[in-house]
Amino acid sequence: MINKVVSGAEEAIKDISDGACVMLGGFGLCGIPENCINALVAKQVKNLTCISNNAGVDDFGIGLMLKQRQVKKMISSYVGENAEFERQLLSGELEVELIPQGTLATRCLAAGYGMPAIFTPAGVGTEVAEGKEVRNFDGKDYLMEYAFDADFAIVKAWKGDTAGNLIFRSTSRNFNPVMAMAGKITIAEVEELVEAGELDPDQIHTPGIYVHRIFQGKNYEKRIEQLTVRK
Amino acid sequence: MINKVVSGAEEAIKDISDGACVMLGGFGLCGIPENCINALVAKQVKNLTCISNNAGVDDFGIGLMLKQRQVKKMISSYVGENAEFERQLLSGELEVELIPQGTLATRCLAAGYGMPAIFTPAGVGTEVAEGKEVRNFDGKDYLMEYAFDADFAIVKAWKGDTAGNLIFRSTSRNFNPVMAMAGKITIAEVEELVEAGELDPDQIHTPGIYVHRIFQGKNYEKRIEQLTVRK
């Protein structure tokens, strides 16, 4: 089996340089690649285009990169849970492209499945449709949306093996498997790294062929954005 | 949770009537819905359009339906492992549409994911491309292929629960999950049916929302087409 293990976040992201287009898994703060984000912050790489459903909060997740103005452009479905983001957006320092969440996910899927474009009804008749090809199938209009073309995808999994196979836990799965398929180079950080053969082949969510580098992350904070409990 | 359990194959297929379009999971004889096929044979429903990667062998799988001339049209990627099939095809009794295996799988995926059409390079420049729209993306030609529109999908899983969630075993997974997503009505037969809650939510391959009827099959023969061993 091919060994994909690297020493840690620093080595994993070593060739992500200024101007790169990087996908980051996670939904809100759930399932985000904390170690790699911290390494990107430490590396101070600049002018990134980040494709991620959300943009973190002021002091966690992608918010840490925004604070250092490392991000030139965000491609997301829902943002603005942090003040610095809002400031940069309103001042024009940050470019933001908002796209429907399903379109975001499916453009990842398209990249991972070698489909150059997909059709979705999301956004038909709205400003999202501006400049896009509209096509009618069976009486319903769809927008043609292109597969993403990202230099790197960075994902967070629960378990992974040395061959790059990944298993996600609960709703921290979210965008991680589709982004893992979509990167030209895919980096996976996992809570637990095991030897090839320890994971059941039937239970693997992301086959190792999609993963180029893997390492066991540390000090996961797993911050909760909206702690909601019942009495 | 919504209960999807029916009494058995007979009840599961009770409304499949003459002229229906039916998808059947499996690759060769691996992972085919044996119980439902036997029930369709017993019901003697006719003029079916069958979408299935293969067409069984003379005395097993879809071959049993062919023997009774229940199939009007086969949509497959690889056939002809049975003599009766060949006879009917050459005599013009059976209509056959051969399509690339990846196109077959992806047209199922498209149906299950609400995408009216997909683009694939498979078949460009060949007779498969005849009459189809060719579109160039980034210098490469693709065919536009439409999502399947099947009345029923019949799949075989290893385990299932009363809510319709499915788990497949080894390479008997093959077309089953994508067909499960693609049927207007999806019928699942499983080797072991358990109560909702007994399967780990993270390990479910097909969420119950895609499955309309489920039952525990019996007397699985699981015939091996090419028994190959090493010394």
Next chain:
Amino acid sequence: MFSKEEIAQRIAKEIKDGYYVNLGIGIPTLVANYIPNGINVVLQSENGLLGMGPFPYEGEEDADLINAGKQTITTLPGSSIFDSAMSFGMIRAQKVDLTILGAMEVSENGDIANWKIPGKMVKGMGGAMDLVASAKNIIVAMQHINKAGESKLLPKCTLPLTGVKCIKKIVTELAVLDILPEGGFKLLERAPGVSIEFIQQSTAGRLVVEGEIPEMRLD
């Protein structure tokens, strides 16, 4: 007039046994509290969960288990987890029977605006555009009139659209209304104590009133 809880309670009556339902943030979330006994419903959360359960008890929250509103939640027996592509795949394929969401404006032809106010910070559409473009059955839970006293049921939306010709039914603090296929808000029920005249006056779009209009009932 109805409270937010009562709007949610009235909408819950639209849910049928065996439905898969997606609930948006706000009033729609409250609908889950009023699903009648004996009705089996599965809640879909578009971040990748079928079978959303109640909030966890304190100390039992799991950072890996949240809903689309990023709240900590629980699973139920029979739940399943999947990735975002499959989640929106099943939404686009209309496997979800009913979508309930909020709106800033709805027009008489069924357009909805609920994601952007020009000049204000835009947070994004999240999954709303996918949901409204795909769902076969959408109910909007909203206030009939905004804080300035202006109608939110309009001849034409003034805000940037989320989706076109997609809304089927609206439940407000004043009334239950269907969107007619040919356009227009058809008044079905009025909240207790609310007159047809007041509803008429609060509805900027074309209101269609035919026959007796009963009061909404919550039982």
Next chain:
Amino acid sequence: MFSKEEIAQRIAKEIKDGYYVNLGIGIPTLVANYIPNGINVVLQSENGLLGMGPFPYEGEEDADLINAGKQTITTLPGSSIFDSAMSFGMIRAQKVDLTILGAMEVSENGDIANWKIPGKMVKGMGGAMDLVASAKNIIVAMQHINKAGESKLLPKCTLPLTGVKCIKKIVTELAVLDILPEGGFKLLERAPGVSIEFIQQSTAGRLVVEGEIPEMRLD
């Protein structure tokens, strides 16, 4: 001249460490037996498996575990299983580094025909059209001349095509040849004891011979 085993052995030399490889039925299947020690390769089987292992020992066969040729096989530590859509998804996305397959005919511009002979029973293309249309690197393992003594390396295929302009390299019982970007079979190596003249005579398409042509080596 090379035997089928020797063709497979020669092709195995093209496999690099870290490759994901899809092997077709026939000679390509034999390639697995000759992968050099120290080279880590993962075999993809398009029915939904990465990490195809050897055939099982007698009595250990599993009806649920087969390869694309429907043969019973085994998994290896690190194997993964997936559905047919993902399998062809990773093929289309060019995650598979090398595809090795057989052919009835190859043309000098890289077209391949390997699925249909008019007038004969057609079994179907299976996954071949997907593989040839998607793979970035395809090696064909084939006989240079057919049983009737006719060349299978042609100016233009006569049989229905499987794919166009997709083949990069051919290994036959006589020679190793590249398809030139501008068209033409470029002779790289000849089988031991086979003359350039014989290869020329056995190649109906344009053969490009430049400089010294070494004998194929299998070590």
